Amino acid sequence: MGKSLDKLREITEKLPPFHPQVFASNTHPNIVRYQSGDEGTVIGYGLLKIPSVAVQMSVASKGSFFQDHTHAEIEIVVLYRGKCLFTVNGQEREMIEGDNIRLEPGQVHSVKMLTDCEFIAITIPASEGFPDGI
Numbered sequence: 001m002g003k004s005l006d007k008l009r010e011i012t013e014k015l016p017p018f019h020p021q022v023f024a025s026n027t028h029p030n031i032v033r034y035q036s037g038d039e040g041t042v043i044g045y046g047l048l049k050i051p052s053v054a055v056q057m058s059v060a061s062k063g064s065f066f067q068d069h070t071h072a073e074i075e076i077v078v079l080y081r082g083k084c085l086f087t088v089n090g091q092e093r094e095m096i097e098g099d100n101i102r103l104e105p106g107q108v109h110s111v112k113m114l115t116d117c118e119f120i121a122i123t124i125p126a127s128e129g130f131p132d133g134i
Helices: 002-013
Strands: 031-034 042-050 053-060 065-069 074-081 083-088 091-096 100-103 109-113 117-124
Touching: 074 083, 083 100, 083 117
Parallel strands: none
Antiparallel strands: 031 042, 042 053, 053 117, 065 109, 074 100, 074 117, 083 091, 083 109
């Protein structure tokens, strides 16, 4: 797991700077800011979006969350920095760096960031809610 996590960091470190303070004020087709209550902010940066798949890198501040929701697509989330709490169909799962989760279409899930987090989310096929790719 360590080598895979290091490789993911290596790949994403080469991307353009990705800081919520910078992107929160910009309007760009491959950047999206998610409302996350009063406690935090989540900024998503589209890496790839074609009909068959979408890939988004996100930065989320501690305390931010996504309330219960579902997707029509398969969603795979890889956490590569931080710690968060996923709830899937009422079952809680704490995730740490290097953990991943696969969500099937229609599964009710939510997530709360326990620390500042960075993660990759993949949907198959592409989710309409994901930003355009670079």
